[in-house]
Amino acid sequence: MQAVEIMAFGAPEGLRLGTRPRPQPGAGELLIRVSASGVNRPDVLQRKGHYAPPPGVSDLPGLEVAGVIEGGDAAALAQAGLRVGDRVCALVAGGGYAPWCVAPVAQCLPVPAGLSDIEAASLPETFFTVWSNVFDRGRLQAGEVLLVQGGSSGIGVTAIQLARARGATVIATAGSDDKCAACLELGAHHAINYREQDFSAEVLRLTDGRGADVVLDMVAGDYVAREIACLAEDGRIVIIAVQGGTRAAIDASAVLRKRLTVTGSTLRPRPVAFKAAIAQALHREVWPLLEDGRIRPVIHKTFAAAEAAQAHALMESGRHVGKIVLTWEG
Structure with missing residues (x-):
């Protein structure tokens, strides 16, 4: 063949x-x-x-x-x-x-x-990945807030739709206004152009200071510290790729105070x-x-x-x- x-x-x-x-x-x-x-x-x-x-x-x-x-x-x-x-x-x-x-x-x-x-x-690849990481490892529940980094990617469009269908509030990031519009059309409640806005500050603004319950992170690197800053108490970050680098410096005291979980997986x-x-x-x-x-x-x-x-x-x-x-x- x-x-x-x-x-x-x-x-x-x-x-x-x-x-x-x-x-x-x-x-x-x-x-x-x-x-x-x-x-x-x-x-x-x-x-x-x-x-x-x-x-x-x-x-x-x-x-x-x-x-x-x-x-x-x-x-x-x-x-x-x-x-x-x-x-x-x-x-x-x-x-x-x-x-x-x-x-x-x-x-x-x-x-x-x-x-x-x-x-x-x-x-298969995107649905297996999203289910395993957002719903199994991340334990996303109806009524919680999910932040999807890279909402216009194959993983992102799957996560947006599945989380919305299962009763979560979805915030997506994307690199252009057109991609943000696509995320909204797919069901995201909010979309943040990460090239023009600080996603961490925007998540806190959109949630009245509470933060996101789960972050699906395909970037890692310096995003992790910013995600910790905009997580709610008992929040969970699930890292599935390291497009932004493998090293991250974090505020460990915030992890303690807010009882956060930082996890990840490969499938x-x-x-x-x-x-x-x-x-x-x-x-x-x-x-x-x-x-x-x-x-x-x-x-x-x-x-x-x-x-x-x-x-x-x-x-x-x-x-x-x-x-x-x-x-x-x-």
């Missing part, structure tokens, strides 16, 4: 179509004939040589796919209520930039009714059982919201798989709102 390979670490042009053997499913796995593959920030990091796949995982980039089940572990399929020919989307630890992909059955979900494969391919290396629990929660709690239109995938642009380099260049430009998806013919 043809697949998008990282021919050289570095610039987007290092992504090229190469030839690989078609993968074969093992115990507890299925084989998907892929129609569409989501593009995510970790793919960019892997292309640059900064995020190697876990041991034993395909070195091809790509963490989410959608398509049709072509085969696999019959017992595992039956236990999951899936059959050959069903349309599914899946979270994978690698190998998603290919027209065939192996995935653990437990990390696969049926394509929500009414959604295309392109829309479905945009779901890719976690075991199948951990991801299976998230998949079950999503199927139960979120898939109905997708099927009745209360939340929706946000696709900024699609590219043919051969144009993966252009897709990565767009991702790195930051000009997108929502997800970027690769498509496969046939």
